[in-house]
Amino acid sequence: MKLFFAPGACSVGLHIILNEIGKPFELAFVNTKQADNLKPAYLAINPKGKVPALIRDNGKLLTEFPTIALYLGRSAPEAGLLPADLDGQAEVLEVMDYICGTVHPLGYTREFRVGRFAKDKDDEARVIAQATEAREGYLKVLEAAFKGPWYMGEQYTVADTALFFLEAWTVNRTATPLPPKLAAHYQAMLARPAVKKALETEATF
Ligand SMILES: N[C@@H](CCC(=O)N[C@@H](CS)C(=O)NCC(=O)O)C(=O)O
Known part of the structure; x- marks a missing residue:
């Protein structure tokens, strides 16, 4: 399998x-950063x-x-990254869809790529304020639904890795504080060998 990635991206x-x-x-x-994702060689893929x-x-x-995460989790059941039951799998998909379909674009991309959303330079502050307000609301929803120690409770799942990229962006790229349960989850994620290895590898690109 081959994963196309950008360092620090989702x-x-x-x-x-x-x-x-x-x-x-x-x-x-x-x-x-050089917009290679929009060039013909990558668009062909x-x-x-x-x-x-x-x-x-x-x-x-x-x-x-969410689709790739579900695929990877199902392709390696021995890794135990998905609940065994349909209800649990649907709930994992539910939070990944929320994170990737709503929180990522409206709470983060809207600020990180403000030029795509603002009418002009003068409009950027308004768009960033909208993103910030939305982000704070989304983080409250995620904090309230968080069971602990992982998003789904006792089982670490693929949903935790989606939550992780949001937490990392929040800490490293915004002025929004992480609510307490998500802040503890972020630290727990940073302590996992698989997370450390991914961050170390991506830092070399
Ligand atoms: N809906 C997609 C969103 C993917 C997405 O927005 N990826 C960002 C990086 S985090 C990207 O490729 N940005 C480059 C660009 O928009 O030019 C998913 O969940 O995979």
Whole structure:
């Protein structure tokens, strides 16, 4: 399998999952800072122009974080990264969809790539304020739903890695404080060998 990633992007969550599973995989660096994700060579692989993207062992492409996370979790049941029951799996998907479909674009991308959302330079402060307010609300929702010690409770799942990229962005790239349970979760994630390895590897690109 080959994961297309950019250092520090949401793809880090899938990089962590691959490390947790522990089977060999390839990493392909997409330099989003130089907009390589929007150039023909990458668009030929993933027409959406985004990371993450996964080439599976059958050679086919898979995109969208929740989809890839579910695929990886199901492909390695021995790693125990998904609940065994349908209700649990649906709840893991539910929070990943919320994180990737709502919180990521409206609470983070809207600020990080403000130029795509603002009418002009003068409009940027208004857009950033909207993103900040939305982010604070989303973090409250996630904090209230958090069971502990992991998002789903006793079982560490692929949802924890989605939560991790949000927490890392919050701490490293915003002035918004993490609520207490998410702050403790972030520290617990940083202590996991699979997370340390992913961060160390990505720092070399
Ligand atoms: N819905 C996609 C969103 C992926 C996404 O927005 N990725 C960002 C990095 S975190 C990206 O590729 N940004 C580059 C760009 O938009 O130019 C998913 O969940 O995988």
